[in-house]
Amino acid sequence: xxxxxTPVAATGDVSEDQPSVGNVDGAEIAIYKVDGDYxxxxxxxxxxxARLSDGYLDGFLIExxxxxxxxxxxxxxxxxxxxxxxxxxYDVRVVNDxxxxxxxx
Amino acid sequence: xxxxxxxxxxxxxxxAAGALREAGHVGRVLVVGEEPHHxxxxxxxxxxxxxxxxxxxxxxxxxxxxEERGIELWLGACVESVDAAAxxxxxxxxxxxxxxxxxxxxxxxxxxxxxxxxLDPLGGLVTYxxxxxxAIALRSRLARxxxxxxxxxxxxxxxxxxxxxxxxCTVTVIEPxxxxxxxxxxxxxxxxxLDLHRTAGVxxxxxVGLASAKLVDGYAELTLDDGDRIDADLVVAAIGVxxxxxxxxxxxxxxxxxxxxxxxxxxxxxxxxAAGDVARLVHPLADExxxxxxxQHARRHGAHAARAMLGDTSPYAEIPWFWTxxxxxxxxxxxxxxxxxxxxxxxxxxxxxQGDRLIAATTIDNGRDIRxxxxxxxxxxxxxxxxxxxxxxxxxxxxxxxxxx
Ligand SMILES: Cc1cc2nc3c(=O)[nH]c(=O)nc-3n(C[C@H](O)[C@H](O)[C@H](O)COP(=O)(O)OP(=O)(O)OC[C@H]3O[C@@H](n4cnc5c(N)ncnc54)[C@H](O)[C@@H]3O)c2cc1C
Ligand code: FES
Numbered sequence: 001x002x003x004x005x006t007p008v009a010a011t012g013d014v015s016e017d018q019p020s021v022g023n024v025d026g027a028e029i030a031i032y033k034v035d036g037d038y039x040x041x042x043x044x045x046x047x048x049x050a051r052l053s054d055g056y057l058d059g060f061l062i063e064x065x066x067x068x069x070x071x072x073x074x075x076x077x078x079x080x081x082x083x084x085x086x087x088x089x090y091d092v093r094v095v096n097d098x099x100x101x102x103x104x105x
Numbered sequence: 106x107x108x109x110x111x112x113x114x115x116x117x118x119x120x121a122a123g124a125l126r127e128a129g130h131v132g133r134v135l136v137v138g139e140e141p142h143h144x145x146x147x148x149x150x151x152x153x154x155x156x157x158x159x160x161x162x163x164x165x166x167x168x169x170x171x172e173e174r175g176i177e178l179w180l181g182a183c184v185e186s187v188d189a190a191a192x193x194x195x196x197x198x199x200x201x202x203x204x205x206x207x208x209x210x211x212x213x214x215x216x217x218x219x220x221x222x223x224l225d226p227l228g229g230l231v232t233y234x235x236x237x238x239x240a241i242a243l244r245s246r247l248a249r250x251x252x253x254x255x256x257x258x259x260x261x262x263x264x265x266x267x268x269x270x271x272x273x274c275t276v277t278v279i280e281p282x283x284x285x286x287x288x289x290x291x292x293x294x295x296x297x298x299l300d301l302h303r304t305a306g307v308x309x310x311x312x313v314g315l316a317s318a319k320l321v322d323g324y325a326e327l328t329l330d331d332g333d334r335i336d337a338d339l340v341v342a343a344i345g346v347x348x349x350x351x352x353x354x355x356x357x358x359x360x361x362x363x364x365x366x367x368x369x370x371x372x373x374x375x376x377x378x379a380a381g382d383v384a385r386l387v388h389p390l391a392d393e394x395x396x397x398x399x400x401q402h403a404r405r406h407g408a409h410a411a412r413a414m415l416g417d418t419s420p421y422a423e424i425p426w427f428w429t430x431x432x433x434x435x436x437x438x439x440x441x442x443x444x445x446x447x448x449x450x451x452x453x454x455x456x457x458x459q460g461d462r463l464i465a466a467t468t469i470d471n472g473r474d475i476r477x478x479x480x481x482x483x484x485x486x487x488x489x490x491x492x493x494x495x496x497x498x499x500x501x502x503x504x505x506x507x508x509x510x
Contacts, residue, residue, distance in 0.1 A: 056475070067401075068401065
């Protein structure tokens with residue numbers, strides 16, 4: 001159920017260099033870590049078929065590896081062409097070294 | 106109030122219109138486009154549009170987006186001539202003909218496929234690929250074709266080859282140069298690409314040109330320079346593009362394989378600018394003016410031209426970037442690998458240097474390296490090759506480090 005928290009990764013497995021991949025109700029999500037804080041969005045670009053976890057994280061912006069579309073990982077909002085549909089974004093909490101996420105309404 | 110006229114409703118023209126509004130321009134913005142369709146992206150035309158049933162058209166900007174910004178769009182309208190002294194353009198729109206005054210003019214007329222006269226005897230068996238109609242026609246012909254010959258081993262030809270194989274056709278690519286995508290890629294990447302195509306089942310004939318073509322019983326019979334013959338029921342001509350610079354040339358702009366522009370997109374004629382595929386620009390990475398035929402450049406160059414039309418004098422220095430998708434592999438190139446004299450391989454990324462200066466990067470299914478590499482190229486990274494070779498140091502970290510002296 002999307003209104004429940006789902007564990008997606010161990011904190012130790014999420015690096016600041018590279019987003020990690022998790023699964024919520026069959027949806028692939030990307031988990032990011034910036035300055036010790038965790039964020040999560042859908043992992044699939046809204047423009048084409050690309051995984052954002054293969055992209056480049058620059059501050060709070062994730063750049064799609066295919067056409068360099070940009071999204072803000074804090075809220076999933078589009079932040080640079082050619083994307084124009086926002087990503088689903090997730091609330092994140094850490095419980096006992098486990099990252100848990102919940103789809104944001 | 107100043108009136109801005111933009112000729113060409115492609116990536117460069119639409120990006121310019123948007124950037125004019127973003128920069129606060131309140132006067133008229135009119136974009137005139139010859140094609141009847143709402144402005145669309147071309148990259149899918151050689152990819153998903155060919156392989157997927159009813160792949161939807163990808164609009165550059167929606168009609169509402171343009172409307173909200175007060176951008177006028179005339180479609181199916183052709184600018185026939187420009188009187189630079191009078192600051193006016195003559196436009197044909199259906200049966201109508203009118204004269205539109207402007208204060209500043211942007212020419213963003215793009216490019217057209219280079220015509221290959223030796224294929225003319227084949228009539229309707231030959232297809233070129235630049236616009237939506239051509240892509241739709243090619244799609245339905247590929248669905249019926251058995252043997253497809255693609256003349257030209259450049260990016261468009263190879264993407265079509267990749268799509269045609271996927272559809273089950275027998276595919277031959279003829280390229281007179283000794284390697285694939287020779288203008289755009291370093292030799293090592295061309296080799297990898299050749300491998301990729303041959304493994305996928307594409308017959309690639311390198312270093313041999315087309316001698317002649319004739320129609321025999323409804324089939325195309327192609328004869329190569331070495332005497333070999335290939336039969337085909339569909340021939341795709343993809344031997345590069347020529348810039349649509351005739352209009353500019355007639356109005357007095359200096360033109361040499363594209364409209365010559367300075368770092369502010371200005372042509373040699375006052376108040377006339379050019380951007381995108383049609384423009385040949387000065388660029389900090391190259392000694393000679395270059396033409397960049399790539400989607401992102403067209404958008405950025407168009408937007409830059411718009412700001413220049415409003416008086417901004419900062420020079421254009423964006424690092425050229427393109428991607429291509431072939432047989433499920435994504436190749437990206439930042440910078441100008443053709444000017445490099447040495448290459449450093451870091452796994453799926455190759456860095457290209459001119460002397461000790463980083464001038465380009467190529468990634469194979471590794472797009473995440475492009476952005477840090479682009480930053481390094483733009484910052485003029487130069488230094489010992491040894492600093493780049495350790496693949497355990499992410500490029501992103503190298504890009505943040507100060508440039509070694
Ligand atoms: C099949 C295909 C696949 C591609 N794939 C990729 C890719 O994967 N990656 C990449 O980086 N790039 C790719 N490109 C390149 C990219 O699409 C072009 O660089 C880009 O479209 C150039 O934009 P432009 O606005 O300069 O020109 P165009 O898109 O050509 O637009 C110019 C427009 O001006 C109109 N025009 C011309 N003369 C007049 C006139 N007198 N009056 C009115 N209108 C006029 C034309 O009809 C045209 O619509 C591809 C191109 C093609 C054709
Ligand atoms: S697929 Fe992500 S920007 Fe195109």
